[in-house]
Amino acid sequence: MNNTLERSAGIEFWFDFGSNYSYLSVMRIGELARRNNVAITWRPVLLGPIFKSFGWETSPFVLQEEKGRYVWTDMARQCEKFGLPWQRPSTFPRHSLLPVRVALSCANEPWIEDFCKRVMLRNFAADQDINDEQSVAGMLAQSGCADPAAAVAAAQGEANKLKLKEQTARAKALGVFGAPTFFVNGEMFWGNDRLADAIEFASRS
Amino acid sequence: MNNTLERSAGIEFWFDFGSNYSYLSVMRIGELARRNNVAITWRPVLLGPIFKSFGWETSPFVLQEEKGRYVWTDMARQCEKFGLPWQRPSTFPRHSLLPVRVALSCANEPWIEDFCKRVMLRNFAADQDINDEQSVAGMLAQSGCADPAAAVAAAQGEANKLKLKEQTARAKALGVFGAPTFFVNGEMFWGNDRLADAIEFASRS
Numbered sequence: 001m002n003n004t005l006e007r008s009a010g011i012e013f014w015f016d017f018g019s020n021y022s023y024l025s026v027m028r029i030g031e032l033a034r035r036n037n038v039a040i041t042w043r044p045v046l047l048g049p050i051f052k053s054f055g056w057e058t059s060p061f062v063l064q065e066e067k068g069r070y071v072w073t074d075m076a077r078q079c080e081k082f083g084l085p086w087q088r089p090s091t092f093p094r095h096s097l098l099p100v101r102v103a104l105s106c107a108n109e110p111w112i113e114d115f116c117k118r119v120m121l122r123n124f125a126a127d128q129d130i131n132d133e134q135s136v137a138g139m140l141a142q143s144g145c146a147d148p149a150a151a152v153a154a155a156q157g158e159a160n161k162l163k164l165k166e167q168t169a170r171a172k173a174l175g176v177f178g179a180p181t182f183f184v185n186g187e188m189f190w191g192n193d194r195l196a197d198a199i200e201f202a203s204r205s
Numbered sequence: 206m207n208n209t210l211e212r213s214a215g216i217e218f219w220f221d222f223g224s225n226y227s228y229l230s231v232m233r234i235g236e237l238a239r240r241n242n243v244a245i246t247w248r249p250v251l252l253g254p255i256f257k258s259f260g261w262e263t264s265p266f267v268l269q270e271e272k273g274r275y276v277w278t279d280m281a282r283q284c285e286k287f288g289l290p291w292q293r294p295s296t297f298p299r300h301s302l303l304p305v306r307v308a309l310s311c312a313n314e315p316w317i318e319d320f321c322k323r324v325m326l327r328n329f330a331a332d333q334d335i336n337d338e339q340s341v342a343g344m345l346a347q348s349g350c351a352d353p354a355a356a357v358a359a360a361q362g363e364a365n366k367l368k369l370k371e372q373t374a375r376a377k378a379l380g381v382f383g384a385p386t387f388f389v390n391g392e393m394f395w396g397n398d399r400l401a402d403a404i405e406f407a408s409r410s
């Protein structure tokens with residue numbers, strides 16, 4: 001026995017800044033996790049290479065026209081339901097390599113949640129590109145990162161590039177096929193529609 | 206002004222007996238609709254021709270191995286959540302042509318909900334085939350159909366065969382790309398995860 005607080009199982013949160021349903025979860029997960037005393041491990045990943053491994057050249061929402069049309073209606077409704085701003089991106093899916101690298105490199109920083117929300121809002125509420133150094137550095141500064149230029153440089157260093165390749169390979173090995181995906185005690189939950197279930201499972205585990 | 210009761214917009218419910226997420230909605234929709242005073246229009250359809258029109262030879266859950274694996278975990282959890290019996294079908298997707306034809310031909314019968322539930326339970330709780338005349342006639346009898354043999358014969362008549370082809374073409378034209386799908390006042394809602402939203406929208410419309 002010791003005097004550390006009992007903690008529930010944590011939640012691993014796999015997401016890509018280009019993924020619209022990941023937007024919903026990035027905006028919601030922090031509050032849900034805090035309310036249930038669940039620790040979040042942020043796992044930014046590139047969906048592109050995962051989709052390519054299935055033989056898809058882009059998002060399934062682009063490849064399958066019928067589902068794609070529906071998805072934007074669904075997104076507008078879901079954002080209204082959760083009280084989130086929404087503008088359909090004029091480019092989809094947006095390139096997300098740089099912010100994904102930064103989020104990976106900075107995944108344990110206290111301001112990671114704030115940074116991820118800013119990137120998502122830029123993509124899905126302001127309809128602006130998210131992959132250039134200047135805007136990424138600006139969002140880092142707004143989030144409380146002390147040295148945005150150094151963070152961007154580190155994110156683009158060889159070590160972090162390799163780390164992202166390994167992160168993506170690990171996602172594949174875990175069976176990740178889309179985003180957002182959550183793992184709790186090795187159990188997979190897929191989609192923003194299962195975020196609450198995953199948090200609940202984590203708080204019971 | 207007259208003395209008819211005010212009725213909300215109805216809900217059109219498109220489903221296939223071979224579809225596992227349709228199972229969840231067939232079991233849930235009746236109670237939800239009654240509680241919200243929403244009329245259901247039952248729209249049985251064959252997903253096979255719709256999938257073929259996308260170039261898929263079978264269910265996307267079979268074609269995409271990673272998603273397929275996850276779906277059965279998700280189904281077990283969803284059934285537990287909704288208090289529904291569950292056994293992963295040893296054959297998936299099961300042939301559903303005969304019960305779909307019967308449900309189409311009998312869509313306005315007072316026992317249609319009961320019949321649809323029985324077919325779904327046979328597939329997803331008892332793990333038995335659903336496409337033979339004897340078991341379909343048996344389920345019709347249990348549901349309160351006065352003349353199951355006549356119902357099966359009518360379902361397989363040329364007029365009803367043509368009606369199902371038209372029903373499937375209509376689903377395609379409406380943009381249906383999977384099941385369950387709901388329409389309320391021309392608005393599409395896809396998936397059992399959106400059933401409650403669709404019912405709520407119908408009760409407000």
